[in-house]
Amino acid sequence: MPKRETTFVCQKCGYTSPKWLGKCPECGSWGSFIEEVRELSKNPRSAWIDHKGGKPLPITEIGSLKEEREKTGIGEFDRVLGGGIVKGSVSLISGEPGIGKSTFLLQVASLLSEREKVLYVTAEESPEQIAIRARRLGALKDTLLILSENNLEKVSKYIDEINPKLIVYDSIQTLFLPYIESAAGSVSQVRECTAFITNISKRRGISSFIVGHVTKEGSIAGPKVLEHIVDAVFQFEGDRGYNFRVFRSLKNRFGSTGELAVFEMTERGLKEVPNPSEFFLSERPLG
Ligand SMILES: Nc1ncnc2c1ncn2[C@@H]1O[C@H](COP(=O)(O)OP(=O)(O)OP(=O)(O)O)[C@@H](O)[C@H]1O
Ligand SMILES: [Mg+2]
Ligand SMILES: [Zn+2]
Structure with missing residues (x-):
């Protein structure tokens, strides 16, 4: 036993x-x-918070590792990130149901798959649903890999095989680790799964985006308890009745917080509104 x-x-x-x-x-x-x-x-x-160990070093000898960033080409998104995606960083993208998290990350995944291997882990929707959405968004790429799997241990085997540079996990509430007995979405699962993803990302230099659901009351503990584990937390806000979405950085180890970008939800996905300050001055309804 x-x-x-x-x-x-x-x-x-x-x-x-x-x-x-x-x-x-x-x-x-x-x-x-x-x-x-x-x-x-x-x-x-000790297995999951497994930062590379080592002996103490003078701080002046450490500075050689430079922060590698990758631009997605979505200017407003890159700006809120602090100048593109930092290699090996783990970001949480939270927002209410239907706000556009999956849509946006599928767009990002598709753009980056033109340059490198990208894996989209769908633990919530079927691969067919993702493919239908990708077709609508013009995001179909044969270099974009879709994996339908809830068991994070199994996902990690594919990561070993595929060696992707970017992974989207959609969503953290539907993933689970089999050695934790509580249900997917429980605080223990959400926390351990996030730590597991973080460990893989840091060890292998994989940039990761994790989707996290937040209810209207903000009552799901998941995103709250994992905010300190991840490098950055971004939130999509807006009202489904309106087409505009505000993308905001709540925490960012690689950029300033409180940055925001405005997007418009269209049939072809989220389109950036290039000048957010003008947008706010024009006082269009945000919901
Ligand atoms: N054909 C379409 N034209 C325009 N907008 C659409 C179309 N289909 C879906 N949408 C928009 O996409 C939204 C759903 O986006 P998406 O599934 O990415 O959200 P999500 O945040 O991932 O939701 P969930 O919490 O259910 O996973 C809809 O609420 C709607 O605004
Ligand atoms: Mg979704
Ligand atoms: Zn409490």
């Missing part, structure tokens, strides 16, 4: 406790604790 660890996790904020609590001491929610179990022997905690 593998050793098991049982903890109770607040599904609102991710606070963990060895015993069940009626009220969360961290965020004050009632009835938010769920028992989560994992098998310890299969998942040594």
Whole structure:
């Protein structure tokens, strides 16, 4: 029998406790604790936060590694990122259902697949749905690989085989690691899956975009608990009744936060609005 660890996790904020609590001491929610179990022997905690070790070095000897960036060609997106995608960085793209996360990341994946191997992991929609969308967006490329898989361990085997330079994970709430017994979307799964993705990205220099759902009340804990693990957090905002979407950086280790870009949702996908300040001055409804 593998050793098991049982903890109770607040599904609102991710606070963990060895015993069940009626009220969360961290965020004050009632009835938010769920028992989560994992098998310890299969998942040594040290395995995932596995930064390359080494001996202490004078800081002046470290500076030689330069930040490699890649432009997507979507000018406003590159600007909010801080000048393009930083190689090996992990970014969370969050937003309410239907806002356009999958659409936009499919556009980005398609653009970059012209230059390098790109893998789009769909744990939510079928490959056929993705292909239909890609056709509508003009994003069909035979260099863009679509993998329909929820099990992140299986995904990692394909990553070893394919060696992509960019991966989209859509979405973090539908991926799971089999050695964690709680359901996909639970705080434990979301946190461990993100740490797992981060580890792969840093080790192999793969840039990763992770889709995270946020409800109207912002009540899913997932994106909140993983904000500190990832390098950058971006959010799509807007109202589905209107076609405009605001893309905002909430956290960015490689650029300034609070940057924003405006996009318009069209049949061919999200199109950048080149001058956001003019856009706001013209006071078009954003919802
Ligand atoms: N033919 C179309 N023409 C214009 N806009 C469309 C068309 N089809 C879909 N859309 C837009 O795309 C949106 C859905 O985008 P997408 O599926 O990328 O969102 P998402 O954030 O990934 O949603 P989910 O949370 O369901 O995964 C719709 O709400 C609509 O605004
Ligand atoms: Mg989607
Ligand atoms: Zn809580």
